[in-house]
Amino acid sequence: MSKFTENPIPSYLIQNNLGPWGVYLQQIDRVIPYLGSLSRWIEILKHPKKILIVDIPIEHDNGDIIHYEGYRVQHNILRGPGKGGVRFHPDVTLSEIIALSGWMTIKNATVNIPYGGAKGGIRVNPRNLSNNELMRLTRRYTNEISSIIGLNKDIPAPDVGTDMQIMAWMMDTYSTKKNHTISGIVTGKPISIGGSFGRQKATGRGVFIIGNKIASQINLNIINSKIAIQGFGNVGSIAANLFFKAGAKIVAIQDYKTTIYNPNGLEIPKLQKYVTYKGSIQDFNGGEKINNPQEFWSLPCDILIPAAIEGQITINNANNITAKIILEGANGPTTTEADDILKDKGIILAPDVITNAGGVIVSYFEWVQNLSNFSWTEKEINLRLDRIICDAFKAIWELANEKKVSLRTAAFIIGCTRVLNAQKIRGL
Incomplete structure (x- = not known):
């Protein structure tokens, strides 16, 4: 017997409630007056690059077939591959995932690491699943989004409702599909399979x-x-x-x-x-x-x-x-x-x-270590993290005082400027 999740209307068809994506758009609009000539490119930040919506049917332990709705969104990849977590939560919506991917674009640019913004998720309460059901859900989801993720395309990580074990299953599923181990396809993995100290x-x-x-x-x-x-x-x-x-x-x-x-x-x-x-x-x-x-x-x-x-x-x-x-x-x-x-x-x-940029900064370190087949100590990781996040905060604090704006607006000015400069230089 087949069963389906409670909401019969796909979330991407619901137009009257922008939700988190609406908040993101309001935040973007607030920085336009500070962008000068770059403001002509602002629509780039209001249009996600790629949205993938997937159906994820899995067999539960009792034999029932349950369908879940999953997403992977690449908001912007001008400055590097997409980077962002995977969320397992009963309130996940497309609006939320698009907004989270947009915030990842700004975050990665604000702390100046070479990533674009991405995010993924499944509308599910992981606490209601057995370990085997969670594994099957994770592997099926990874297989469904495998066409748009990749070592230099889009690198998932843990988020709400996911952890190192989820990342291990994702890495294994993707690697099996490619017939060789690809440690850097996800970050936030266990240390034993390529994870980073301090992550x-x-x-x-x-x-x-x-x-x-x-x-x-x-x-x-x-x-x-x-x-x-x-x-x-x-x-x-x-x-x-x-x-x-x-x-x-x-x-x-x-x-x-x-x-x-x-x-x-x-x-x-x-x-x-x-x-x-x-x-x-x-x-x-x-x-x-x-x-x-x-x-x-x-x-x-x-x-x-x-x-x-x-x-x-x-x-x-x-x-x-x-x-x-x-x-x-x-x-x-x-x-x-x-x-x-x-x-x-x-x-x-x-x-x-x-x-909260510490997670993606150390995820970047993990990815770099995987690419070079090398590892840093936790002390080295923490020193590098401290330097990057402190330098970024100093720039935000100084700009906020100079422009008489909030720390959020100052951070968005810096992040948006870096992304839109990349668009201007690369062209259409």
């Missing part, structure tokens, strides 16, 4: 670095500063641990099930061990449980880190935020209208395209 912690490390840079600019002492984090996956937990070790108090954590709050600070190492065992922060005995998820945004803190999914800070909750600094660990967590509210409140927002 798993890189995104959270980048959030920590940017947080420290901004704190020093506004004379905020990280020691005893209060931090609230939405999301306790790879990004949120790593950032939490680094801030905790630096002496900060992590006063609130929110995950997909609940929010816990302790004004004196949570014991992050204990919480990490608990989540590894239980899969969620729910029922952790270390703070007050808050049942209403919207209360999270009004909790008193110095630094707020949205590290879950996009569209979390909106016109409905931005006014409630009390933080001095917001570090976007997630991609696209803040709407354009919320951006304006936060700016008027004097809150410094470090945008996703620099704050």
